Structure formats: C-alpha cells, structure tokens
Amino acid sequence: DTAVSQTPKYLVTQMGNDKSIKCEQNLGHDTMYWYKQDSKKFLKIMFSYNNKELIINETVPNRFSPKSPDKAHLNLHINSLELGDSAVYFCASSPASDTQYFGPGTRLTVL
Amino acid sequence: AQKITQTQPGMFVQEKEAVTLDCTYDTSDQSYGLFWYKQPSSGEMIFLIYQGSYDEQNATEGRYSLNFQKARKSANLVISASQLGDSAMYFCAMREGGTGGFKTIFGAGTRLFVKA
Numbered sequence: 397d398t399a400v401s402q403t404p405k406y407l408v409t410q411m412g413n414d415k416s417i418k419c420e421q422n423l424g425h426d427t428m429y430w431y432k433q434d435s436k437k438f439l440k441i442m443f444s445y446n447n448k449e450l451i452i453n454e455t456v457p458n459r460f461s462p463k464s465p466d467k468a469h470l471n472l473h474i475n476s477l478e479l480g481d482s483a484v485y486f487c488a489s490s491p492a493s494d495t496q497y498f499g500p501g502t503r504l505t506v507l
Numbered sequence: 508a509q510k511i512t513q514t515q516p517g518m519f520v521q522e523k524e525a526v527t528l529d530c531t532y533d534t535s536d537q538s539y540g541l542f543w544y545k546q547p548s549s550g551e552m553i554f555l556i557y558q559g560s561y562d563e564q565n566a567t568e569g570r571y572s573l574n575f576q577k578a579r580k581s582a583n584l585v586i587s588a589s590q591l592g593d594s595a596m597y598f599c600a601m602r603e604g605g606t607g608g609f610k611t612i613f614g615a616g617t618r619l620f621v622k623a
Contacts, residue, residue: 444610488552
C-alpha cells in the first residue's frame with residue numbers, strides 16, 4: 397500500500413506542451429508539497445499546501461500551477477514547457493510541521 | 508547565504524566501518540527540525556532520522572544516529588557498520604518557519620560509496 401504516489405513516473409514531451417503530474421497520499425496528512433530536483437541533485441521546494449490552501453509559493457514561474465482538489469491530492473500542471481523544466485519532481489506530504497514523506501518522483505524530460 | 512551546508516560532495520567508507528556525514532545549518536529560529544534523507548540510485552527519497560531543536564538527546568534509528576551539537580549548529584549523521592546498500596546520496600534538511608508555513612530546506616547532498 398503506497399503512502400505517497402505520483403503519476404506518471406516518466407514524462408517525455410516537446411517544448412511548448414502542457415503537462416500534468418498527479419500526486420496522492422493515503423497517510424491522512426494535512427500538508428503536501430512539490431519539490432524540484434535538478435540535474436545536480438539539488439532539491440528545492442516549489443509549493444506547499446495545507447488543507448487545500450496554498451501556504452508556500454517559492455517564486456516559481458506562473459507556468460506552474462498546483463491544484464489541490466482535496467487534502468489527499470496535490471497535482472502540478474505545467475504550461476508551455478521549457479528545456480529548463482527538465483528535472484525530477486517530487487511530491488511529499490507531512491502532518492503539520494513534522495517529517496515529510498516523499499513520492500517516488502516524476503522524471504520530466506523536455507525535448 | 509546557505510542555510511544547510513554539506514561540505515563533503517563524496518565520501519568513501521569500507522564495509523562494516525562507521526562513517527560520519529557532516530551537516531551544518533544556519534537559522535535564527537528557536538524551534539526547528541533537522542532531518543536526514545537517503546536517495547539511492549533508484550531515485551526515491553527515504554526518511555532516515557529526525558532531531559528537534561529542543562531534543563536534548565541525540566536521535567537514533569537503528570544504525571543511524573544524529574550527532575546534534577546545537578551551539579555549533581551541526582547535525583552530523585553517523586552510520587554504523589556500513590553496508591553495501593548504504594551507497595547512496597544523503598541529504599541533510601532543516602525545517603523552519605511558523606505562521607505562513609513551515610519550509611524545509613535541503614543541503615546539496617553527500618554521495619556515499621561503501622567499498623566491499
């Protein structure tokens with residue numbers, strides 16, 4: 397029984413396309429996150445949602461739009477994909493300020 | 508300025524020996540949390556250990572222990588009896604903040620190689 401799941405695991409697409417990554421957690425956590433890990437393995441927070449409300453937005457281009465339909469889901473939609481968006485995107489969840497548990501990651505490749 | 512510093516980009520350790528991965532942090536918060544995560548070559552991020560800023564005892568989880576020195580702002584990870592499966596990237600992270608949201612900041616990581 398997967399705690400934090402993401403789909404798809406791999407995403408290969410052309411520049412300019414729009415794509416979505418889905419995330420679901422079955423841990424009952426209140427807070428969910430999106431992180432971007434670049435080719436040098438640097439992990440940076442993008443967004444954080446608490447009970448469906450956006451609480452952290454780390455100056456991410458507005459081509460990235462997170463959506464939380466309910467507490468268990470946090471999806472990431474990316475418009476007009478650029479080469480620099482190629483990275484691994486991780487979803488995570490945590491109870492309030494506690495330990496974050498990560499999904500398996502989605503490797504996005506923009507050609 | 509870097510909030511989490513991991514000065515060792517790569518480390519080698521002989522199987523069955525202990526290894527210490529360094530982490531220093533910078534915060535003005537009184538309440539914060541420190542974490543270590545492991546990322547094997549398969550890519551997933553695995554939570555290893557947590558230390559709260561008010562915890563007086565060093566955290567331990569099996570073969571992992573966190574050497575917390577608050578005055579020096581260091582939170583080193585000690586892995587005892589290294590195993591081949593410990594070869595991975597290790598990330599130190601700090602959670603700070605309060606109203607407006609808790610934010611977790613990650614260090615650049617240390618790649619650990621365990622030699623047979």
